[in-house]
Amino acid sequence: MNKISFVFRNKIQTIDFKESKFTPNSTLLEYIRSNQKTKGTKEGCNEGDCGACTVVLIEKNDNQIKFRAINSCVMFLPSIHGKQILTIEDLGTLNKLHPIQQIFIDEHASQCGFCTPGFIMALFAQKADKINSSKSELVEAVSGNLCRCTGYQPIVNSAQEISKITDLQLFNTFLREDLIDKINKSDTIFINKDIFKFFIPFSLKEALKLKAENKNAILTSGSTDLVLKVTKRKEPIEEIIDISSIQEIQGILETKDEFIIGAGTKIEDIYQFSKENLPALSNMLAYFGAKQIRNRATIGGNIATASPIGDFLPVLFAYKAKIVISGKNERTVDVNNFVTGYRQTILNPDELIKNIIIPKFSPNQIIKSYKISKRLNLDISTVSAGFNLIVDKNNNVSDILLAFGGMAEMTKRAKKTENFMLNKEFNEENIVMASKILLTEFTPISDARSSKEARSIMAKNLLIKFYQETK
Ligand SMILES: Cc1cc2nc3c(=O)[nH]c(=O)nc-3n(C[C@H](O)[C@H](O)[C@H](O)COP(=O)(O)OP(=O)(O)OC[C@H]3O[C@@H](n4cnc5c(N)ncnc54)[C@H](O)[C@@H]3O)c2cc1C
Ligand code: FES
Ligand code: FES
Numbered sequence: 001m002n003k004i005s006f007v008f009r010n011k012i013q014t015i016d017f018k019e020s021k022f023t024p025n026s027t028l029l030e031y032i033r034s035n036q037k038t039k040g041t042k043e044g045c046n047e048g049d050c051g052a053c054t055v056v057l058i059e060k061n062d063n064q065i066k067f068r069a070i071n072s073c074v075m076f077l078p079s080i081h082g083k084q085i086l087t088i089e090d091l092g093t094l095n096k097l098h099p100i101q102q103i104f105i106d107e108h109a110s111q112c113g114f115c116t117p118g119f120i121m122a123l124f125a126q127k128a129d130k131i132n133s134s135k136s137e138l139v140e141a142v143s144g145n146l147c148r149c150t151g152y153q154p155i156v157n158s159a160q161e162i163s164k165i166t167d168l169q170l171f172n173t174f175l176r177e178d179l180i181d182k183i184n185k186s187d188t189i190f191i192n193k194d195i196f197k198f199f200i201p202f203s204l205k206e207a208l209k210l211k212a213e214n215k216n217a218i219l220t221s222g223s224t225d226l227v228l229k230v231t232k233r234k235e236p237i238e239e240i241i242d243i244s245s246i247q248e249i250q251g252i253l254e255t256k257d258e259f260i261i262g263a264g265t266k267i268e269d270i271y272q273f274s275k276e277n278l279p280a281l282s283n284m285l286a287y288f289g290a291k292q293i294r295n296r297a298t299i300g301g302n303i304a305t306a307s308p309i310g311d312f313l314p315v316l317f318a319y320k321a322k323i324v325i326s327g328k329n330e331r332t333v334d335v336n337n338f339v340t341g342y343r344q345t346i347l348n349p350d351e352l353i354k355n356i357i358i359p360k361f362s363p364n365q366i367i368k369s370y371k372i373s374k375r376l377n378l379d380i381s382t383v384s385a386g387f388n389l390i391v392d393k394n395n396n397v398s399d400i401l402l403a404f405g406g407m408a409e410m411t412k413r414a415k416k417t418e419n420f421m422l423n424k425e426f427n428e429e430n431i432v433m434a435s436k437i438l439l440t441e442f443t444p445i446s447d448a449r450s451s452k453e454a455r456s457i458m459a460k461n462l463l464i465k466f467y468q469e470t471k
Helices: 028-034 099-106 116-129 135-141 153-162 177-182 204-213 227-231 267-277 279-285 299-304 312-318 415-421 428-441 452-470
Strands: 003-008 011-016 054-061 064-071 084-086 189-193 196-200 218-220 239-242 252-254 258-262 322-326 330-334 339-341 352-359 365-372 383-391 397-405
Touching: 003 189, 011 177, 054 116, 054 177, 064 116, 099 116, 099 153, 116 135, 116 153, 135 153, 204 239, 204 352, 252 267, 267 279, 267 299, 279 312, 279 365, 279 383, 299 312, 299 352, 312 365, 312 383, 312 397, 365 452, 383 452, 397 415, 415 428, 428 452
Parallel strands: 003 084, 196 239, 218 239
Antiparallel strands: 003 011, 054 064, 054 084, 189 196, 252 258, 258 352, 322 330, 322 352, 365 383, 383 397
16 A cells, blocks of 8 residues: 555565655656666656657566656656566666667767657667667658757668677676566556555456546556646646556457457557558558657547647548447447547546457458657657548449548548549549548647648548549
8 A cells, every 4th residue: 555666776666655755746757867876867848759868667567578668757656565676877878888778879960968868778678679670760750759959860870780780698687577577457556645545456457446446546568648637738637547557458469350459558569469460450550659668658548638739649540440438338439439539438437448450351441540740759640531442343443531620629431532433443533523522521629740732632632642642
């Protein structure tokens, strides 16, 4: 009760929230920086956008060890329970630097040094996870890290040199599996301090019981969305149920007819899986946040936010996905019917998303996704789309689904355009007509990302692009 334990600085550390200055709303970054000996982890943006606070999180699930780079500023402190963290201070000493640190010096990849610990930890995690990572994989691993003074070429040169390291022991030596194993990961954690309550259940049954008993409690999974309410909007969240330690809602199961994705599955894991199995999803996830965000954020958290510019919903529409909801009973709904309005869903207060089911598709279905954003990485969509098309042997459209994000208060299908295209020949003339209908179908808003006129043109152009790519 009131305590969490985790491995840090080669020891099991325990925080007793009753005694500690931290609250369950504190972030992992606040904890790390409160320690005089671990100030190397920096605070830049405090919202997951710069990578300065990157640390390595080591998790053990189903007897598998995983090293992940994460942004410590977007993680609630209690969520670290049962895990190990490595910061830049763990890697090397002034007399004996870690090879990645030495390469940064040799390649002149650091000037003021503010961003450097974040870059090094991101690269360390990538190599620890995959020792034969290529230069491009290493560069992708730091796509969420910003540097304002060195210039990126020396950092890219470092990635090239780091790709040549082959000794896994240079990474595994930091793992303290013996200590991770000693931490209890089966009894629900309950922290009650001042106005705050924070629960960490380890089973779905327990989570549902807690949700039913604590009607005001807010669920969190990766917390990449929820934590910003505290850190940016300065709104404390009094009751939280952290479902990120529930194994039953994590992982991907492939059956004969479908892919069943646990709601708590990390987006990075879905991205890696989708590269071979679900190309339209992989295309979308390649530009989802950056690796540190994908390493924590979950699919369940993404669709539960019902954000009109969330990346999953348009592509899940295109895959005709289903959502399994657990509560007193279990129900399965079409993704089409899950969101009811601006950030509103059909979820009842005692329910949570358990799985997302993507039915296997036939080879004649053409499924594609598109994301338009101001920059490639670490940017949310201005307009996004997921399309599903079947053309018969006479080149007529026999089935069509056109879903758009960023064009309305929620992900929406362009029903009038779909109706126009259905049973018509899939040719340029009809696409031009369809794109004119599409221009009138939505009334998007203007905001910092785009004017409403530009949004409409982008949607229209995506349809034309889709035709060009598939005709
Ligand atoms: C720097 C940065 C970049 C980002 N980039 C993108 C991007 O490119 N594209 C994009 O779409 N989003 C992006 N996001 C938003 C966010 O990362 C995603 O929406 C993410 O998928 C949320 O998942 P989470 O597990 O972190 O959710 P959390 O923050 O834990 O929760 C979000 C909401 O979902 C609810 N919830 C969580 N899990 C469940 C469940 N199983 N059942 C019911 N409710 C649940 C919570 O109660 C909460 O209301 C970004 C965020 C940051 C900080
Ligand atoms: S401080 Fe910028 S990502 Fe955490
Ligand atoms: S070295 Fe100064 S910000 Fe990167």
